[in-house]
Every structure is written in C-alpha cells, then in structure tokens.
Amino acid sequence: MFGARKKKSTVMILEPHQFNIVGVLGNTQSNLLLSVRQISLLVFMLLLGASLSVQSAVVDRFTVQNNAQNLNLVFHLDARPDHKIFKLTNPDRVVLDLKATEIAHGLELQANHQAPIDRIRYATRADGLLRVVLDTSRQVDVLDQVRKSSSGFELVISLRKSGVIQSKEVKVTSVKAAPQQSKARTQVRHYRDLIIAIDAGHGGKDPGAIGKKGTYEKDVVLKIARDLHGLVSKEPGYQSVLIRKKDVFLSLRERIERARNLNADLFISIHADAADNRKATGSSVYVLSQHGASSEAAKRLAQRENAVDLLGGVSLKDKEDTLAHVLLDLTQRHTQDVSYAVANSVRAQLGEIGALHRNRVEKAGFVVLKSPDIPSILVETAFISNRADEKRLLSSKFQKKLAKSLLMGVKNYFYKHAADDTIIAVLRKREHIIRSGETLSGIASRYKIRTTSLRQYNKLKSDVLRIGQILKIPVSET
Template identity: 45%
Template sequence: MARILALLSLLLLSPSALAQVSVDGVRTSSTDNGTRVVFDLSGPVEHRVFSLPDPHRVVVDFENTTVDAAVLEAAEGQGVVRNLRGARRDRRDYRVVLDLQSQADVKSFLVKPNDSYGHRLVVDLGGNSRGESPAEPVRTASERNRRELVIAIDAGHGGRDPGAIGPGGTFEKDVVLEVARRLADLVDREPGMRPVLIRDGDYFLELRERTRRAREQQADMFISLHADANPRRNVQGASVYTLSNQGATSEAARVLAARENSADLIGGVSLDDKDDLVATVLLDLSRAATVESSVELAQFMLGRLGAVGRVHRNSVEKAGFVVLKSLDMPSVLVELAFISNPDEERRLRDANHQARLAQAIMGGVRDYAEHALLPELRMAAGEQREHVVQRGDTLSGIARRYQVNLSSLRSANNLQGDRIMVGSTLVIP
C-alpha cells in the first residue's frame, strides 16, 4: 500500500517540479584570452543570457531551476568578473548576475556530460579561453542597442537671479539646487538611467541655454525645479506644469509664467528675435506628441508629490514657460512648494524634506519610465522587455505595439501558432 501511495504522489507532481534543474557548482577561471564562468547543472536547462551597461554586468536567467545561495557565495571573482549574485525571480526561475569590472564580449553554450563533468552552461567573457566546444545554441535577449535614459534636471534661477525670496530670507535658487542634487543622486543610482544637472552651482543661465544643454546631452526627459510664490502667504502646495499651446490654464499660471520667463531680461538677453521664432516654429512640428508625453509624466509626478505633502491643485497645470519649449522631449516644471508660505519655507530648508521631495519626483520618473515610454526607450530603463498577456490581446497586436516581426515574436517564445493565454508572459525580442 505504501508503494502505491508513493507512486500516486509522484504522478500528482507537476512535470515542472519533476524536471527542475539545480545549479550544483560555479567555477571561474581567467586567462589572457578572457574569463570563463562554468555552471555545473543537474540536467539540461532552458535559459537566456544578455549583457547590460552602466554598470557593466551579464545576466543569466535559468528557467525552472534552483540555486543554493552558498554556491554563488563560494564562487570567486576572476578576471573581468568582480562578483556573482543571484535571486529567485518567481517560484520556478532563478536569475544570476555577473558584476563586471569592464565591458566584455559574451559567448555562452551548453555542454553535455563527459567522463569528468555533468551538464554545464559555459559563459565566456572576452573570448573563448579554452577547449569545450559549443553543443547547443542559447536563447539570448535581443541584440538591439540598449542605452541609458538621460534625465535632465534643471534647478531654476541661479547667480544674479535669486528667484522668489521667502519671508525668512530663503532664496528659491538655493533650495531648488539642493533638491536637484538629491534627485540627480537618485537617478544616478537607478539602473539604466543617467542624470544631467543643467546647473550644478550658483550661476545664471539663460532659459534657452538650459534646454540647449539638455538637447546636447540627448536627454529623454527635462525636469525644471522651482519654488512658487504668492502675495497671500497662506497659499500652499506643490504644482506640476507642462507647456500650454493655447495659453495658461489659470490666471495664477499666466502670472507665474510671465515671472519665470522674465528671468532672461536679468541676463540682458532678449528672447524675441528671429532665430528663436524660427526655432519655435520648427519645434512646433513635434509639439503634439511631446506635449501629450509631458502631461503623462506630470501626472505621475503630481501623484507622488501628493503623498509627500499638499498639492496646490489636483490636476496638471499648463502655462507658456519658455524653459519648457524644448518640445523634443517630455518636459515638466515642478513648483516644489510656496516659498512665500512661512511653514513651507521652513520645510524647503529642511534636508529631510528636500530628500522626500527628490524621492517623490524620482518615483514619478520611474512610474513614467515603466508605464508610458516608447518600447525602445523602455528597454533602456529596464533589464528585459516582457509583456504580460491581457484579455483582448492578440499576438499580431503585441507585435505591432512593440514594433517587432511576428515570426520573431513566435520564435522567441517557442510558439507554433498565434494562440496565447491570458496571464502568460511573452519575451519581446
């Protein structure tokens, strides 16, 4: 009877549980030709291998595999490999990350058992260093060029232009620079993103120079930071603005835009000349799509700021800010608070509150990157493109959405036809 129960229990186990592979050891070695990492396996395994930049690393995704943490801890860094780390991705799969000293070419292949070793996955960095020849092709992530998302962070005013001045004597230019620096630190720590501080010190920049610097760095987003002011000291709350095509959405927005735009007069530079006019007309060609993206970014950001403190309005405002007229990238202007309000002025001077504001803005950037970016930019923000099938999705529709070939999409997911299941995850090649 016991034998029958044991057989029944084996039959009830899922095929994936019976087929689960384990990584029993990891060996690293280095020669003049490159570095080799060998994973000793209990059986053949489905997997993906791909590289990521800044910082340089190689990712190995094992399907239906278990890895003992002690196995990775025992592996030594060799050659270009600084260290190995890993984590379970879900109940079945496991991801191993090789942190690299520098960029390296990656080759990988499976090796069948021989007299000395069992199944192995070999990852060569910088060249095939010795003897074991390839046995099976490896499914890899797309070789499409990945790049960082560049986030331009513009601390408003500066130098001879102090911006608004609080009742306690706090200069707007100083508090927004502090928040900008904190935000830049957060962006710098985010995988796949790079910050560009438009102003990293106390000096004056013309408004057009700010957007020129952002375009020069090929920025994907532009965030201008300010601290609002109002004759009534009880007015409070953060606001997020985007460019208006037809004028300000409120009288307050109109007055604010006029004050911010007048900053160029302090530098003695007129914005009303033919070159600027021609540039504006040319940039108008891309206005519709960019304004729409800017509103999406602003909405994510406003929601995050609302979790930190009060918001002046519950919706995104629009005004004719010169600094937002870059138009070739999603652009927002954030009024962190009303520096004219004594309570908000004190909070703006507080280092902890500055950090919370920077974290809220970073949260908005991250939300936008994850939900609203074009597919080719989303690749830069994350490690791998995947799509979770929703009700109503079709394979051809998903291919059009991500701008990939339908047959390539089938091949990357081992599909024989076009049938897909709701809730399943597709790899986007």
C-alpha cells in the first residue's frame, strides 16, 4: 500500500507531465486500448511522487478449499500482501514469500495432507519476511491471486490437481535464478484469463417484471445467464462466474461487490424489459449515465474516510482530495468508455437475432452499473410485457440464441482490445512467448488444445522449451 503525504501529492498533481497522462486518457481512442491493469499502473505512477511506507500485514485466518480442479490455500490478511511465489524441485516444493507479514498468535497453517501437499512449513525471518514452504508430492501448476474481502484481503494459492506434469517433460529453468538458489528454481507466471461476471437480474423475493402469462423475469434471465455461463466457460482465454447461481435475492451493491472481489474484466447484468405499452418490443443495452457516474464518484469520495475503497489495488482512504478525485475520475472514465464499446458490440449481435428496441446504446443511472473500475453493461433481452416477446423468452432455443449473441458481442470487443497479459491477446497474435516455469502440456491446457496439436503445429522435435521461444498457437479444437 502506498501512503501519500498530503503536501507531496499536491505538488505532484501540478506537474505538467502528470497532466499529459490525463490528456492521453481524455482521448477516447487511446482510452479503449488501456486495460484496467494499465490504469492501475498509471495510478501507481501518479502515486510514485508520494512517499512509500511499508505497512506490515497479519495473516489472521488460513483456510483450505478443495474442489475438483484445485486445492486452494487461502491466506486471509488485514492488508494487501506483497508476495512472491516460485517453485523448487528435488524435492518438489512451492515457496511463498510474504514481505513484512506476521501470522496471528496461535494460528497454524495446516493442510492436513490434502493432495498434492505433503506438509506446510513456515518461518519469519529477522527482516520480517514470512516464508511458507509447501512440500508437494509432485510438480504442480500454481496460480496466485489477490482479492479484496470484507475483512481485508485474501491471497489465494491454487495448486492444480489435473494436468499432472509428466516426468519426461523438461521444465524451463529461469536464467535469472540467484546463485544461492537451486538451479531448478522456476518462477510462476502465466498469461491470464479474462473474467466475465454474469448477473441474472432480480431473484428470490424480487421476481422482476411479470409477463401476461405469468412468466417471472427472474426465472428466464437466470436461464439465459446459465446458458451464457456455459458458453463462456468453453471459450479459451475466458472464465465466467455467475453472480447468482439460483433463485436468491441479492442487493444491487452486493452484486457489484461480488464482481469486484472476483477482479472481473466485465460485468453483464441480464434482464427482461416491461412497459405499459404492450406493443413495446425488442432488446436494449444500457451503460451507466454520466450523472450516475458523477453521483457515484461523489458518494465514494464522501465515504472514503469511513471505508477502505480500492481502485486497482490503491486505497482512496488516505489520499488528499484532489488526488483522490483525479484517481477516481481516471478510472471511471476508462471504465465508461470500455462499457460503451462493449455495449455497442453486444447490441450489434442482438440486432442479428431480433428487433432492437431503440437505435442506440442507452444510458441510465442503474446502481448495478456503478462499479468504478469494472466495465459494466445491462441487457434488456426483450419485453416480457409483450405477448410475442414473452413467448420467445420462454423458449430455450431463444434463450440459447440470446446467450450466443451476448458471447459474440463480448468476444468481438475483447478480441480487438484485450490487454497484452491476457490469453486472448496471445490468441489474437497466435503467438505465446515462453516464460520460465512453463511446460508444453501446461501451455496446451491453458489454450484448451491438445499437447500433440501444439507440438505438431510448431514442428517441435523435442519438448524442451527455451525462455523467450515463440510458440504458434493453433485454433482451439473446442
């Protein structure tokens, strides 16, 4: 975390160089090419002028989640962790270093021998570094993720259960390994999936609009959301999460917070429209209005003294007014531009399968669209109050068609604009640059293709990979 000293940050804002950054962001074209992560970097740069203060973090809880694909170790911390993770071999182990971190008194880190972990060891060094060593029964793929939680932060270390790395495969060894480290030291870094948060509107005690035949909006939109979830999950480079999986009530703010905790790249809220005029028909796509964005900014700025609010991992809490305002404004403007572009792309696809209610993307102050840092759109799929639309909404064929066109709209946008650290960007170029720690089978599974296809496509004579080597990625077989 970065604590800005008031005087310094004021001076920094007045530097012409900083205004250049703001100027670039004001240009819509450049704006669309920036990812939320790049915005975080800008935010970081804006804050570099301010003094840095090292804050210690405390692990106050440790939980182990075992699911079909992964064993997840969750470190619950009271502050954002500053961590590094890497693998060592012979014997196989994963090492997690957390800077300036303590373990709460009496807390023990234990996984009770859940595969692939044999044992967890840990110790705090004199300089405050907490080192956690996971002794594993074999080589494993590891992913790390930091997410915000209600009580602070969660560092999730996911050990992949499937895709066991075969012994005949050769691991890439980092050329930058420190001399005192084992030669087999490898770093864990991957291109990332885009995360799509799918929100089925209403639910539980809130049925949403009700059709003439008694169709509940909450039911049809959940079906469309599930269809979309199924489609997105099959796409290489994408992960999708349903904000509500079943017929439950969630507040609008809770929906936003769930998407933000997931670090989603896009939030799609799915609804069905209703109007007194029973003739009203067709689909609409909404983004947040300027008024909605401004009032949200005012609200977040007003609340920042009471609650920790984060933008790209940076707290607004201790920022001087002008700086906090600039940070929020930069982030919001980027988010709105991306939302608008995605909305247009989705709207174009909806126009292919049915009528559009209006001739443009619409803007409104819907609360659910108010994430300052996650591009968000709301889709009114059709009018449940219209007899013909209601009938179509009830048909599973039309539900699937809607899901398909939402997917196409999303894909068309991200294919052109996904940030360089994403799998989609790699698929666009169809080139994967080998990083340390990667294996052929690991890469194949990331792109949802077979190892043999990858080997043949690149005419590889062996599975030995070099750092910096470029592999061509064939079109997915799924």
